[in-house]
Amino acid sequence: MKKILIFALLIITVLFSYLVSWSEWLLLTVLFLGLVFLIILGLIRIFRKSKKILFQSAILLIGICLIGIFAGLFRPYEPALLKSGTISEQLEYAYKTDQSDRKQLRSFIPMFSKLQERDVLRLEKVKQINAEGELTKSRDKFHSAFIYHHSDNSADYKMASKLAAAAAKDEGLQNDYQVQWLRKAAYDRWMVSQEKPEKYNTQNKFSIEIK
Structure with a gap:
């Protein structure tokens, strides 16, 4: 069940990034927050133990964002010019x-x-x-x-x-x-x-x- 949810989230992220022009900036923001969270977890772990699942979740989130951003790079541009009209x-x-x-x-x-x-x-x-x-x-x-x-x-x-x-x-x-x-x-x-x-x-x- 967990793998299915992760796969579904990945597919949704890829489609969102490919179809929505501003999506990569949102994913970059989430990616940055994920990295900050990962760094904070690392600092906390120096002084006390933290749950392994938190690290795994942060790494998973970062990975999904990276894949989504990469997918967005292949989104086709709209035609540069309008061929008809005033x-x-x-x-x-x-x-x-x-x-x-x-x-x-x-x-x-x-x-x-x-x-x-x-x-x-x-x-x-x-x-x-x-x-x-x-x-x-x-x-x-x-x-x-x-x-x-x-x-x-x-x-x-x-x-x-x-x-x-x-x-x-x-x-x-x-x-x-x-x-x-x-x-x-x-x-x-x-x-x-x-x-x-x-x-x-x-x-x-x-x-x-x-x-």
């Missing part, structure tokens, strides 16, 4: 996948990451839309600026700053924190890329925003 819908979708990609653990592990190639796809699409003169709405400019912001060269950072500044001037977006933050961050990133000092100090401090 310009606004395509840009909003590109922005959302840009953000969701950066919330996945696999994006930070070179062996499993496809972040760079997906960034290239999004940037090419946004550049195409921009070249066709289709960036007329402020929200579209914001979404596009975020894509440009995740490029790797000064020219794109300049465009990100230009679009973000234009979006931030819209009366309907002046109280939007992300829009106003991007205006500052895109400008600072452009300055840093030219080896010039930042104006808003957004590149050298911790931010809760996905960069």
Whole structure:
């Protein structure tokens, strides 16, 4: 019965990690807590005996979390771009996948990451839309600026700053924190890329925003 429960828990963890995009961060948290618990048990055992089952349970929990995290690394990305829809819908979708990609653990592990190639796809699409003169709405400019912001060269950072500044001037977006933050961050990133000092100090401090 015990083995069946452990196997069931393992299967549930693997499925949860594979199907839910943020699951690996939860499993990492549980893994960390399990390690802390194991260390505490080890320290306690120096002074007095502790139940062996506690060690076994902690090790089992850590093992299940590791397997779950590993399973999550094989979760496929959503398509980087929307193949149909209005310009606004395509840009909003590109922005959302840009953000969701950066919330996945696999994006930070070179062996499993496809972040760079997906960034290239999004940037090419946004550049195409921009070249066709289709960036007329402020929200579209914001979404596009975020894509440009995740490029790797000064020219794109300049465009990100230009679009973000234009979006931030819209009366309907002046109280939007992300829009106003991007205006500052895109400008600072452009300055840093030219080896010039930042104006808003957004590149050298911790931010809760996905960069």
